[in-house]
Amino acid sequence: EVQLVETGGSLIQPGGSLRLSCAASGFTLSAHYMSWVRQAPGKGLEWVSVMYSGGNTYYADSVKGRFTISRDISKNTLFLQMNSLRAEDTAVYHCVKGPWNYWGQGTLVTVSS
Amino acid sequence: QAVVTQEPSLTVSPGGTVTLTCGSSTGAVTSGHYPYWFQQKPGQAPRTLIYETTNKHSWTPARFSGSLLGGKAALTLSGAQPEDEAEYYCLLTYTDAWVFGGGTKLTVL
Numbered sequence: 001e002v003q004l005v006e007t008g009g010s011l012i013q014p015g016g017s018l019r020l021s022c023a024a025s026g027f028t029l030s031a032h033y034m035s036w037v038r039q040a041p042g043k044g045l046e047w048v049s050v051m052y053s054g055g056n057t058y059y060a061d062s063v064k065g066r067f068t069i070s071r072d073i074s075k076n077t078l079f080l081q082m083n084s085l086r087a088e089d090t091a092v093y094h095c096v097k098g099p100w101n102y103w104g105q106g107t108l109v110t111v112s113s
Numbered sequence: 114q115a116v117v118t119q120e121p122s123l124t125v126s127p128g129g130t131v132t133l134t135c136g137s138s139t140g141a142v143t144s145g146h147y148p149y150w151f152q153q154k155p156g157q158a159p160r161t162l163i164y165e166t167t168n169k170h171s172w173t174p175a176r177f178s179g180s181l182l183g184g185k186a187a188l189t190l191s192g193a194q195p196e197d198e199a200e201y202y203c204l205l206t207y208t209d210a211w212v213f214g215g216g217t218k219l220t221v222l
Contacts, residue, residue, distance in 0.1 A: 035211065045151070045159065045202050047211040058209045061114050094158060100149050100204065101170060103158040 002026040002102045004095050009107030016085050020107055022078040022095030029076045033098035036069060036080050038091035039106070048093070049080065063089075085111045115139045117205050119214035124222055125193045133217045134185040135203030141184035146205040148186035150179055153200045153216075162201075163188060193221050 008020040022034070036048040049059045049069040057069050068081040078095050092106040116138040125131035135148060142148060150163040161170055163179035166186065176192045186203055198221045203214040 037213075044200075044216040045153075045204075045213045047204070047213055050211060060210065099164055100151075100161050101164070103160065105158050 002097065004097060004102060004104030006093060006095055006104045006107040009093065009109045011110045011112065012085055013113050014086060014111055016111070017081070017083045018085065018109060020080040020082065020093055020095075020109070022080075022104060024076045024078065024095075024097070027097065029071060029078060029097075030073045034069075034071070034078045035096045035098065035100075036078075037094045037096055037103075038089075038109075039094070040088075040091040043091075046091070050098075051078070082109070085109075087111050114210050115205070115207055115212050117203060117212045117214040119201075119203060119217045121215065122218045122220065124220045125190065125197075127193055127195060127221055129193050130189065130191045131193060131219065132182070133188040133190075133201055133203075133219070134182065135187070135205065135214050136185045137205055139207070142181060142186045142205060144181065146186070146207070148179065148181075149204040150177075150186075150188045151202045151204065152197075153202065159202065190219075195221050197221055 003025045005023045033052045035050045038046050051057050051069045066084045070079045090111045094106040095104045118136045144166050147165045151159040153159040162173050167179045178189050180187045201217045
């Protein structure tokens, strides 16, 4: 059974850093493209980043230069390193297995002083 | 990055048919955008209904179908049920990004 469990969300001050993790089970993470998607409170879905199976990575303009997606093949885990956090980064962050068929429940990141 | 547009809200009667659309600021939506459709109910994670324009998952109710219509991706619901009331999002892929539409709030009334 495919499972995606995100952890690492918390309350963080503006300008701070946070690393989110997405532990995958039931499939080999590196064989699929994996994305991060966020949803601000009461708002729609926003694509954040993708890592393809070959290692190529892409980012939304809103996070480019501040966020980094990576993976640990030995741990079957996806990461999102978030730096220089802003209030507008406040959202539930979901990891999603390509091709967009399984979603984690998400982890809440709140950026506030 | 491109902007993907959806109707903000639509209403359908129980048993009725409704079509949601998904347009792109870069021009016509094609199969090369690999359109996806997601359903999200309050307090839940989204779930995928349609992938790559027309394909359904095993969990997708038969009353949902995907297509390309007039330069847009389309999601048609035929025989709406009360449980279909939800937010629906489309997703398109571009050269170096994926972009979600703003979502359509579907009311079954």
